[in-house]
Amino acid sequence: MKKQIMWIAFATIAAAVAVAGYYDHSQTEGLTPLQIANIESLSASPDMPLFDKACVVGDKYCIPNYMGVIEFSEPRND
Amino acid sequence: MKYINLKILPNLIVLSIILSSCHNIRKDDRNAVLNLTGKEIILPDSLGVMIQDVPVEYDFSFADYKVVTYIDSKGCTTCSMKLTPWNDLINEFKTIEGIDVNFLMILNKDADVDLISALKLNFFRHPVMFDPQGRFKEKNSLPSSPAYHTMLLDSDNKVVAVGNPVLSPKIKDLYRQILTENGTERSSELCQKPVVALGVVNAGDSVVRQFNLVNNGKDIWNVQGITTSCDCVSATISSEMINPGDTAVLTMSFLADTIPGYFSKYADIYFQEKENSEHLLVHGFIVNCIN
Numbered sequence: 590m591k592k593q594i595m596w597i598a599f600a601t602i603a604a605a606v607a608v609a610g611y612y613d614h615s616q617t618e619g620l621t622p623l624q625i626a627n628i629e630s631l632s633a634s635p636d637m638p639l640f641d642k643a644c645v646v647g648d649k650y651c652i653p654n655y656m657g658v659i660e661f662s663e664p665r666n667d
Numbered sequence: 668m669k670y671i672n673l674k675i676l677p678n679l680i681v682l683s684i685i686l687s688s689c690h691n692i693r694k695d696d697r698n699a700v701l702n703l704t705g706k707e708i709i710l711p712d713s714l715g716v717m718i719q720d721v722p723v724e725y726d727f728s729f730a731d732y733k734v735v736t737y738i739d740s741k742g743c744t745t746c747s748m749k750l751t752p753w754n755d756l757i758n759e760f761k762t763i764e765g766i767d768v769n770f771l772m773i774l775n776k777d778a779d780v781d782l783i784s785a786l787k788l789n790f791f792r793h794p795v796m797f798d799p800q801g802r803f804k805e806k807n808s809l810p811s812s813p814a815y816h817t818m819l820l821d822s823d824n825k826v827v828a829v830g831n832p833v834l835s836p837k838i839k840d841l842y843r844q845i846l847t848e849n850g851t852e853r854s855s856e857l858c859q860k861p862v863v864a865l866g867v868v869n870a871g872d873s874v875v876r877q878f879n880l881v882n883n884g885k886d887i888w889n890v891q892g893i894t895t896s897c898d899c900v901s902a903t904i905s906s907e908m909i910n911p912g913d914t915a916v917l918t919m920s921f922l923a924d925t926i927p928g929y930f931s932k933y934a935d936i937y938f939q940e941k942e943n944s945e946h947l948l949v950h951g952f953i954v955n956c957i958n
Contacts, residue, residue: 623706623828627841629702630838631837633837
């Protein structure tokens with residue numbers, strides 16, 4: 590009985606690996622290496638941040654025209 | 668079979684998870700890349716290009732590669748513009764020798780006071796196109812997600828890669844790999860910001876910029892010579908020898924000629940102790956007189 594369970598589990602895992610491998614292959618089939626690299630880099634990137642909040646003066650979390658550190662003087666080249 | 672026991676099952680499960688997650692691909696990413704790669708991107712003819720609030724003549728197509736980013740009007744436009752990271756990235760790509768890389772930001776907005784002041788506050792001196800009607804998106808049938816609104820184009824304006832390099836280091840690396848396939852990346856050892864975007868320069872005007880060359884090493888650097896890209900550029904250095912820990916200032920002057928449009932000029936400074944020169948570059952746009 591124990592042997593049987595073990596065999597079933599093993600076969601299930603092997604099938605899962607095979608299906609995953611096939612699915613993975615079908616996802617990239619026909620694509621150029623550059624396209625695959627592009628898709629992988631997109632998929633590895635964080636989701637696009639939602640800049641869906643309108644900037645209102647006085648709102649502590651949204652400074653009008655804020656885009657990161659604002660340089661108030663001419664950038665130096667050192 | 669008797670040698671296999673249930674103890675190996677967890678290992679097999681872990682192995683199967685690892686194997687199945689080797690390529691974690693999102694369907695939307697795959698579709699966007701498939702739909703956009705190789706597609707020719709068309710710029711609306713009727714829209715002009717500006718550097719901050721000054722219209723400029725800009726032949727966007729005339730370059731080996733172009734980075735184009737479209738920012739829609741939803742939500743906080745100035746937040747999604749990411750001007751400071753774009754500034755750094757554009758100047759970084761300009762250091763790649765042997766290829767020209769053009770840049771264009773298209774805003775789905777009118778050129779209002781807030782946007783112009785945001786560009787000025789951030790010293791953003793790169794081409795921007797104002798497209799309040801959203802013609803660019805419509806003309807090129809872009810996907811709805813802003814994640815696919817930034818693209819790297821080739822010399823024929825065909826999409827080579829998709830994704831926003833200022834929001835993802837993975838995309839930035841991919842863009843850099845593509846660009847350095849045909850060009851050479853020049854990193855500066857002595858100057859932290861070897862590229863300066865001058866923005867708009869009046870025809871006939873002379874512009875002067877200084878570059879600090881800091882010797883952080885243990886050896887003395889002796890200047891061997893300075894070469895410039897044209898007679899319109901002159902460069903002088905404050906000291907012929909830079910001791911460890913010292914800083915020398917290179918002053919570069921650029922005399923703008925009378926032909927309006929984009930320019931990119933450089934000075935190379937050679938040291939006796941170094942094989943490669945320090946490559947210092949200024950770029951911008953010449954216009955026929957602004958006030």
